[in-house]
Amino acid sequence: MVMKKSAQLPLLEAAIKNLGYSLRYEKGNFTGGECRLREDNVVVVNKFLPLEGKIYTLALVISKINPPGLSPDIAAIVDNLIQNGLFTRESRG
Numbered sequence: 001m002v003m004k005k006s007a008q009l010p011l012l013e014a015a016i017k018n019l020g021y022s023l024r025y026e027k028g029n030f031t032g033g034e035c036r037l038r039e040d041n042v043v044v045v046n047k048f049l050p051l052e053g054k055i056y057t058l059a060l061v062i063s064k065i066n067p068p069g070l071s072p073d074i075a076a077i078v079d080n081l082i083q084n085g086l087f088t089r090e091s092r093g
Contacts, residue, residue: 005051008077012058015074016043019067032057034064056081 003011016023022040025047032045032054045057055077062070063078070078 003073003077005055008055009051009058011071011073012055012062012077015062015071016058019062019065021061032061034061 013023020041021034021043024042024044026044027047030044030046031049032043034041034043036042043058043061045054049057059078059081062074063082
């Protein structure tokens with residue numbers, strides 16, 4: 001069973017923070033991604049994206065980081081996006 005999108009976003013946000021990244025929602029002409037700002041690892045997401053866009057952006061960042069030991073829920077979200085062709089393993093870096 002696929003988890004509701006409204007439940008996916010908080011899980012992804014928590015996973016990003018648990019990976020040692022700070023998470024910022026900003027306005028601008030961008031989708032989002034991860035970057036390094038001074039000594040901090042930051043994930044920036046366009047705050048005007050629809051829910052699906054925010055989920056996609058955070059899942060893509062997590063898949064690029066590819067940390068060991070992802071929770072089953074987070075792994076399922078990322079795998080679901082890959083299976084649906086929203087991004088591929090090659091786009092993960």
